[in-house]
Amino acid sequence: MASSNEVLWGDEPDEHDYPAAADYLALLATAEQISEIVAALKQAPIVRKKAKDLLRASCLQLLPVDNPHVSRDLKKIKKGQRLSPILAVRGDLNTGVAMQIADGYHRVCASYWTDENTDIPVRIVPATK
Template sequence: MKIKWFDKPQKHDYPAAASYLNLTKSRDEAETIAGELKLADMTEFAAKDIFRASGLSFLGVSNSHVEHDTAQIIRGEKLSPLLLYRDRVSGKLIIADGYHRLCAVYKFDEDATIPCKIV
């Protein structure tokens, strides 16, 4: 099954990323990172590599957000690219926006190439 993607993240993804980043960063820092993500070029990485770099666990099908994104894939609807941040302090990759989409895609193909922006 071919997974379809928008050409760029949706406008609402950036405030969502800032909100998530604000949990571990100051509000100003989170907003700055979100602004940098808006300006970043598109790139792509394999789903399995994003998981490995982030250190996060896979969310199963029982997660309602993963179920929603899985249904979008099955219906052939486009998904929004991921927003990623390389945390310079911890050395970890932070999925600022798109964790549930990543999990949904991974269910179909762990080698799938996922478009994203990264700073």
């Protein structure tokens, strides 16, 4: 069992993470774009990025530890349970578009609260045109 300061990650995103990502992306993109992005996410290799950098690139606020979803993930970390990797859409430095955490924002925050330098497995793909 892991110590309370070690975040364990699964090898692959949970299958329900893809529809959750699509649901979020529906606020930002067309159905056709979402289909392309989700298909690409399913094929993208896993890379590892630090919790602090994922938050910075996404321009998202660190959620508090008492956020119900962050709290749930912190409990999983403490119990040594594996978290599902993050699904993300790459931002664009030239236009100032932030990276989108399509699924896993709460897991990133819980990981940050545990150790901001945690290497988080991420599937990241470019936005479609």
